[in-house]
Amino acid sequence: MYELIDVIISGVTNGSVYAMMAVGLSLVYGVTKVFNFAYGSLYTLGGYLAFTFFGCGFGYPLVILLTLVSLYLAGLLIERVIIRPLRRREDWEMLAMMVTLGLAIFLDNLYQVVYGPYVKSLPIMFSGNLQLAGFMLSIQDLVIFGIAVLVMGGFMIFLNTHRLGMAIEAVAQDMTGAQIVGIPKDRVFGFTFAISTVLAGFGGILLAPKYFITPFGGWDILVKAWVITALGGMGSVRGSLYAAFLLGIIEALIGWQFGLTWILFAWFAVLLGTLIVRPQGLFGTWG
Amino acid sequence: MIEIERIDVFYGEFHVLKNVSLNVAEKDLTILTGPNGHGKSTLLKAICGLQPVCSGRIRFAGKDITRLSPERRVEKGIVYIAENRHLFPQMSVLKNLKLGAYNKNARRDEAANLAAVFELFPRLKERKKQPASTLSGGEARMLAFARGLMSNARFLAIDEPSLGLAPNLRMNVFNAIREVHKRELTILLVEQNIPKIAELADRIHLLEEGEMTFSGDRETALAQDTIKQAFLGM
Amino acid sequence: MSLKCSHISKQFGRLKAVDTLNFEVQTGEIFGIAGPNGAGKTTLFNMITGMYTYSGSIAFDGRELNGLPAYRICRAGIARTFQIPQLFASLSVSDNIRAGAHFGSRRNKPEAETIEEIIDFVGLGEHRDHKAAHLKLLDKKLAMIGAALATHPRLLLLDEPIAGLNPSEITQSLELFYRINQELGITILIIEHFMKVLTELSQQLLILENGKKVCLGPPHEVTRDQRVIECYLGEDHD
């Protein structure tokens, strides 16, 4: 019984980080219609950047700040240099998938060349456990959960109330409508891509102390974020949230009961089952 | 206020606007009419920057805006009210209106404009919490119109505001246009329902097969059979 | 009677695009449909050709069509064109027509013969090997009609077939529609905004507004109908 609850807690913790990253992937698809294959590699980028900044001898707050700023700039750059030029072409959505796939492998191998093939890890943010109603809760997990929830909550509030957030939603819902009211489409695309890069990379920082950083570790995350997004409905932020927690818990349960190798199958089975019944995902709408 | 000089617009291989010129004087209400699919909406979109122009120039208040981005045009006060509305379906009516005031010139007047719009369309005030997708056709059109008014426009390009509306709603929209026109806004109105609206017009233009086939003031236009023939087809 | 629509409705969310519509099209006639934008004209075509699910019944020569997939409806003898020309852009004109001849037709006539006949019929001889993407608008429309004719339909639906054409092209198209109707004996359903064209061309005219039938009858009567003038032609029209 205690074990089960431990497992669920771990599922919820991971789910919160997955949710954060899936929100980023879903957002960038919903707004810019780019299916970003490099998303997993940007997750890894967050880990490596943080690792590098630690190497400079900075503490956690400064490292996080520097990493997030670098991620933001990297996102802007990627959108500007390799995605925007494609937009003029008729089959650009397909080309965007190919170009981000190329970018993903480029980045992964860049990490391998720069940092070597061996795992890197970040120092633990908080050590120790918290005794609560007979359960041992790792403070690290609690902090991760707290940060992920805060980031997501803050992001939701930003989308719903801030002018720029509203502009992002407007572009997602009707691009021509957004242009009519004078929203600069290109700048929103760039900003959205950059924000999603930040969310991916932030996920990388949060999970790095737990799961380590490897050059190709992003693919697992990409597939997971992808499944969450598809399950929740492409472009639906709310759907991604539910799907992330659901899959986080399923993952923890399967891993506990049947072993880690079955996790990916479970994800895939859930995805396929859902898509067969509802091709547009749980909360998605076509078009 | 708006001077369009010999513009050409293509959709792929299809020549939509052929050497079209049009002037709209400040504070005038100009009607652009003609059969469907002959380039009226395209002309409005070209003015608002949603449709690239192949050759020719567009000037606004004396300045060349031919290559300006749509958002810069909105800032200058050129506002398009689309026939197929382009609302943000999952957002509330209020949010749609607030987004209308997105450009930096309209931002500071948001509250005043909102009050004015609600006065003009009390119906929208009743429904301000509702998502735009739940509005009826007529209400959605009102919202599109109201959203345009939120942008602090100096020039409104309105695309067939009466289309698909029941007669009473149609009168509502026309009254709103009349009201807005009184506030000394310059308006270019695409409309097929001429007799209703003609009394407001300063000038009427006829666009057929992408070419301007008639331009003149109200009296001359209404005396002409070509106008009736062109859009009634008889 | 050729086509019979009984109590057909189509709803998108809260919007009733087509609302309990009834009408019949007689074999061999040209049947016009008009109405303001958003009246449900194209929706109606999409229902007849099986692109949408809907409630009610559409029967063609006594055969119920509701529930059949689009490709089966084509083989039942109904072909259509689209308002914005849809073509297989990367294929040649003759391959576009071949698609119709091969997949849509159940006649045993050799395909090559059908293709040649149709290219001649619509007058696209010189563009036979040109890619559809590079045709000009009229030729695109002709190629689209050609592909539809290659399926050997008994009923042809034309969705605003002359929008965007110039007067001489319109004349050419109308002539073609007459020939399709007279020489090939194909019943035609046509959506058009140009009243003059509809009154000239059609034997029956249906006016739609907000998915509902406003008026149905011979064109000269319809254009005098008070409700039609109000909803479509303008109230002060005489």
Add this chain to the structure above:
Amino acid sequence: MIMKLTKDLKVLLLIYLILLLVPIFVHTDLYLMNILIMCLIWSVVAASWDLIMGFSGIFTFGQIAFFVIGAYSSAILTQTFDLSPWLGMPFGGVVAGLTGLLVGLPCLRLKGAYVALVTFAVHMILAPLLKSDLGRALGTGGSQGILTIKPMHFWGYSFSSMEPLPWFYTALFISLLCLLAVYRIIHSNWGLAFTAIRDAEPFAKSLGINGFKYKLVVFGITSFLTGIIGGFYAHYVGVLSTRILGLNLFLILMVMLVIGGLGRFPGAVIGAYLATFLSEWLRPMGNYRMLIFGGLVVLLVVYMPQGIAEILFPQDKPGPLERIRRRVFPKERRASLSNDS
């Protein structure tokens, strides 16, 4: 169109004629012969992928998975039942084809990015599946893989790894058959249906094309061809492991398509040769190899999205100069258009 068919075919046959003669000069060079054989293998995979992605517009990422399924099936069958590889290869094709149908089925109702997701997921879970107990029970050898796969034989003569010529000509023969099949399909009524659905699905349906059927057919046929050549690969290389499912090969295949140009038939074949040689040439670069490949994909997609086919087989599009001229002188264009009619 008729003229163009023969042009595509001529290019293909010319390539094969050259390949037929190449061993005369290099047959002693084992390394080079091996690369040539790999070129022949990858050209079939690339052409099949192009058939479904380029010609049919279905964005699938499962081609290597089908290749591996074909390879494992043929290896396992020939081993378990002591059958000839000549039977194993078509069997591998059939298993891969059936899997293709199975994967295609849920994809029918899905839109672009979802299809990519489902097929990519198939690729991603195939390795753990082959390594799992279930895979081991089927004879995949778990994480170790299959180490001893029967070599090919012909009239009692068993091919050896030291003699590349029999392997080469068998590969030449099989790949030519597969590529001719791809060519035939592209120019058959099936190909017409595939391209029609890609270009304008509603119009295709309104002309009587059964969208579901042909999408399934293209899934089945491309995975079948890929599976056959996968079978050949297994017997040629002699060992199989899940390492082949790594992303490097995936990216190299994508480079083949990008170089060749999507939907330009002999393009993918040429792309396969170029990418395979490039990959070998870059092998000494170690880790930098895939870095360069990744960068290459980015550059090619941004700057040359039509691939090499644009240069080798320009289509009847206006060239870049003509396009600029039209943009600058639209009036002239209008005049010339009306003169045509």
